Amino acid sequence: MIQKVCFAILVFVIFNSHNNLIWYNHFPTKLAQLETMIKIEGLKKRFGEFTAVDGLNFEISRNEIFALLGPNGAGKTTTINMICGLLPPSEGKITFDHLGKDRKSLIGYCPQENIFYPKLTCLEQLIFIGQIYGHSSKSIKNRAIELLGLLGLEDKTRVRACNLSGGMKRRLNICLALIHDPEILILDEPEAGLDPQTRILVRDFIKTFGKEKTIILTTHNMDEADRLADRVAIIDHGKLLLLDTPQNLKRTVGEGDILELVLEQSNEKTMNRFAENIAMLSMNVKINAESVLIKHLNIIEQLPAIKHLAENSGLIISEIKLRENTLEDVFIHLTGRTLRQ
């Protein structure tokens, strides 16, 4: 009798633990988005005396598009190599929410350089890579054809990779990273060297893919990071300088938005009066013969006050032009203008 009770309890425990596992794997997307997918703590990488990555700490959420922004030699690729497992960290740790998968199946890596088998056709190499991740030939073939279609290579399935154009090779490289259906996609400079059409195609694909999977991308293309990333981490000399959404970064850091007031009518007297008044707002002002350039953080909020000052000074404004603060401004503000290796 006691044995039966113990057995029943054991079955109950196993059943429940199994159910927990299933429930965890199929966590609703919206809730899952709040969960941490990758946690990086005190990550360091030294090559002899040189420290490439110096104490990085951040978390990446599930289904987030996360950009690592930094100049050449900032430590982006080294960080990515450590996340992939290609390099061992000197210090610190990287933990993953494995979602029931082993680490190798979890990550898809698309390196900066196009890496493929030049003598195999697009379809052959996708099937081969899928197979060595343990997928069956039939299922992987369907997925390969689907992926090639999504990235505009449907008519290149039987073309050898060496015969593809540069943009096609880049797209094939992305397909190879995705063929085993990873939860995390790591893209190193995904838009590097692409023509505008291909760039838009790849960008749209990343955006769509990022709704369901976690994406980490490295870039020094500000526009790319601004358009794609949910959050941007700016790193330099291996250190994390700032981490936030592109909007917040632009709002809080950088040289500021530029406001240009094109003048219909002005004279030296009104100009001088306006310069004196605007100096009270601590703004960077450059006065030309027919226009005034004002640079300030979040200048849009100051626009009514500036307009009021201009009118009070006797200036007649014919046109107002505004150039928003860009991520490049933020980047340069943080990393400086010094050339890197």
Add this chain to the structure above:
Amino acid sequence: MKIINIITKSLREQMRSFWVLILSLSMGPFFIFVYFLILETSKPQYTVLVANNDKGVMINGQHINQGNHLLAYLKRSKADTITIPFTVDEVTDKITGIERLKNKKADALIVIDNSFSQTIENRKANDSTAAAKVEFIGDLTNTNYLISAIWANELLNEYALQTNPKKRIIDVKETALGISATITGFDMIVPGILIVSLIMLMFTASIAFVSEIENKTIIRLKLSKLTAFEFLGGISTVQLIVGIISVLLTLLTAILLGFHYTGSILIMIIIASLTSLSIISFSLIIAAVTKSTNEVLVVGNFPMFLFMFFTGAAFPLNSETLFTVAGYPINIQGLMTPTHAISALNKTLIMNMDVSSIIPEIVSIIILTVLYFLTGGIIFKQRHLKLT
């Protein structure tokens, strides 16, 4: 069975590297053809000079010159029995003969002493102290001289026996091993060339391994679930197939050009397969210490040179025995598997010896292959396949 996926992928790549494959496969047959041209179209010629200084003797009022008789005997014997292409020429004196030797116009000079006839007659008259003097002159480093001198010495002894009524004390009988009595120089060289065709695998195999590093596709393999054994095993299998095809093509070419062999082709294929595996394993060591095809071509030249010229593959080679294991001699070349493979092929294809006689060679090849593979595999994994 990811190893099957690697084999399929490598086979496709190998087939599509058309020119590399064709050149690799044709190397063995090409070597056979070249050796055939060298050995069969330029038959050796041995020229022996004779300077007869013999003054002769007067017997019963008749002048007899044994030197002239010997010279006639040499010329007659050459015509009657010797299949080796000898030429016997008479020269007026020793100085003229030496001059011709120095100018490479002849291989050996026999100088018959002026008392040659007198000494033979004294011997016939039971003077056991009398010994006819004949001088052999030639370049001792020249194999043609050695062959000519051996042949001339043999005929000289025969002539001496004819002039002396006494019977031979020792009657020597010569028995040829296997088909060695009928084989030609070309037949002798074929087992070595079969192994040369496998040594050429060193480059194709190293390049097959290293191309994954050069193309950086090794990164994809490292990140996948592929094990080092599956990766190395898959590529090795394809190279083994290339090796077997290469050796069969080489053998076929040799047979078409008149190669005579005994023994089993199956045993030959087994020896060739084991040797291929050993060469592929050695290639793994080369691939492990290099990163590109160019580096393979530079680094690989050194071991290929050793394997070709210090194992007896390109030409026969002898060496000092370092030690023996169960009666099997091990020398410095024994560290290279082609040495054992050539020995095994000679035993089976030429000497018609059975499988049991090549067990030491087979065991040596297997032990060395395992050592090569482990060394190469460990270094390759540490340098190129390690993943944190």
